[in-house]
Amino acid sequence: MDELELLRENFDPDAAPAPDAQARARTALRNRIGGSAPSRRRMSWGLRIPVAVGLATAAAVVTGVTITHLGGVAQPTPPPPVALPASRPAPSSPAKAVGPVPYFRPANATQYLENAAWTAEQRPWVTPRPDQFMYVEALELRNESKYEQNNPNGAIVPKLAQYRKTQVWNEIDGMAQGYLVKGKLEVRRQGAGTYWSSLPWSVYGSLTTAAKVAAYAEHPEKYQIWVEPTALLGQYVLPPNVQAAIFRYLSTLPGMKVSPDAVNIDGRPAIGMGQILEGYLSQELLFDKQTYALIGERLIAVKKHTAKSLDATRNIRKGDLFRQVIYLKMTIVDEAGETS
DSSP states (O other): OOHHHHHHHHSBTTOOOOHHHHHHHHHHHHHHHHSSOOOTTSOOOOOSOOEEOBSSOOEEOOOOOOOOOTTSOOOOOOOGGGOOOTTOOOTTSOSSOOSOOSOSSOOSHHHHHHHHHHHHHTSOOOOOOTTSEEEEEEEEEEEOHHHHHHOTTSOOOGGGEEEEEEEEEEETTSSEEEEEETTEEEEEESBTTBOOOOOOHHHHTTOOSHHHHHHHHHOGGGOSSOOOHHHHHHHSOOOHHHHHHHHHHHTTSTTOEEEEEEEEETTEEEEEEEEEETTTEEEEEEEETTTOOEEEEEEEEOSOEEEEOSSOEEEEOTTOEEEEEEEEEEEEESSTTOOO
16 A cells, blocks of 8 residues: 555545645655655655644645646646636736846746746735735646546546646645635634644745745755745745746756747647656746746656556656646635635
């Protein structure tokens, strides 16, 4: 029995993620796929195997993975109930960049990421109160539940894949979390036997330059709670200057590559930027090709690979995509349950 089976048997399958639990689960899954752990300076995203830990209550969601074959197999189309409305771009970034970006025709990852940083800096922002909530809404493409239970770490089968919407509220001060459990809002608060960890605003809100992000990324041992910079982008609602600083930090990492025609999301062509892990996995942030706004993320195999673990041997094909997420909305709200 693997870790995912234990989670499923012991926890409610409909809860949503705690950010630090996602980061730990992501690392465990990637190690299971690849057989070794990447260095700290490599990019990494939170595979959503969320666990809210408590003495009396706990919850977990099975990881969502996706597949888009580069070699000719079409990506599954999102089902109508959760497809992105064509008239509404991702609200976490402006629909249109205001004014000229720094590089009209970017030639490399550094220039693409500088354009993304510039776009991030155009977003309006008001520093939130401690009692307000970060609201994160996303779509994850996943296999049907029965297949996923039997193949928790496998690639998605296009005919079995469908988009699932996730909605999560995290209080700025880390004292409350809101989730939709079987369609109903459930708010958990720290104390009375329920607890979790969350990166405090005083830490992530202070990462306002690439140098500060680098110092944070390279010394996780200095922090009681630590979340990788790239995981912050998808799990926290960051101030514009913090998001821009993370992009500029990523531009300094070795081996950063551009996939100019990475994927088409809701009719919008996306640019992928990331690094190759373990020699065969490409972890990429996805940016709108016109505005350079961050709109998603993916983890895709770029070459064949045989992954051996204690309980299985997996033959991974070029084009197997193990994660793809579309960010629908990232905003600050007053109460859990609000979306704007």
